[in-house]
Amino acid sequence: MSASISRRKAGEDAEVIVVGAGPAGATAATYLARAGLDVLLLEKSTFPREKVCGDGLTPRGVKQLIDLGIDTREEAGWLHNRGLRVVGGGVTLELDWPDLATFPPYGVVRPRQDFDELLARTAQRTGARLLEQTTVTGAITDERTGRIVGVSARAGAEKAPVSYRAPIVLACDGVSARLALSMGIDKNDTRPMGVAVRRYYTSPRSKDDYLESHLELWDRSDPAEPKLLPGYGWIFGMGDGTVNVGLGILSTSKAYGSTDYRALLRSWLDGTPEEWGLREANAAGKIGGAALPMGFNRTPHYSSGLLLVGDAGGMVNPFNGEGIGYAMESARLAAECVIQALARPEGPARERALAGYPLALRQSLGSYYRLGNIFSRLIGNPAVMRVATKYGLPRTTLMKLVLKLLAGLYDPRDGDAFDRVITAATRLTPSA
Incomplete structure (x- = not known):
């Protein structure tokens, strides 16, 4: 078998540049390199590195790991869980992950410090060239066409200015979306945003078969008038003697931006049983x-040679705040389109392949996310949240449907009655 011939032109440093080696970037780089493309993966920090996250993946995220070829067995260092424990309105409900053809029947927990490095090293092993300590500062564009032709960056401890060139760039640079901003792609303020805070605690609750979600977040800063906030708290056992505890608040709430989230986390945890150990x-x-x-x-998720992937394109699920699995999902779709594009000559044929990326995203997640945006606005109203918690939680059958909807765990084909309800709802919802 002959060695592959690079498609790189004179002056180009790679066929594809991927900016950011988090789950989105590492996943995209792995698929691209596996297809034989010359991939440059640029990461601003060095591994291992910490990330603020709940560290838990639902079965939807686990599927992405399995698709990537990652060994997700417990023997390989993953802590498995069998479902979600929902707490609220005086009710505690344990809901097992649904048994589906599309997704595995277990979720996993693994610290991001370890998880992100595992994915980045997977990309390296498949042939992607990883450059750490390389902070991308903006796009380099063709003055004539406005198309991205590379990126400017600062490299190493001395932050020396450098530049790298390639005909296609994937922006996997997270919520800052610096690359998208440098290309004039702004965020849509009508779409929901969330904010999350988390902390690790030594706790006897470290080993748990369920991810635990608390649907009532009370702001008791004014004891005379406690407020129910639209958001959720979580307690995820890490299996190593610690738990990851945090909370998330939606921008659809009046409390968004005006709440001291760190103080709220401490206040919420002070209300948990002393024996859990969730104290300073x-x-x-x-x-x-x-x-x-x-x-x-x-x-747009694709424009002038730039694809927005993961958090850079707002891929977090508005139903439940999960981001890792959807970042990886969008990365796989982006990689598929880039692989097809680079198999075509430059010009309209290549552009048609690249334009397939936002279309693939809309087909995969567009209607579901549109429903999620509506949902986030509804629960932004404390009265709606109070009624939903009071009357919804005690109904186990209803909550099984809600779990499938919130976690995106349903079979679009050949599913049960709940799956058919969710599939019908997404079909009736516009994808854009």
């Missing part, structure tokens, strides 16, 4: 915070 004395590290760009809040 047991904290393992400081409180970290991150923004959650949801529901395709930055578009």
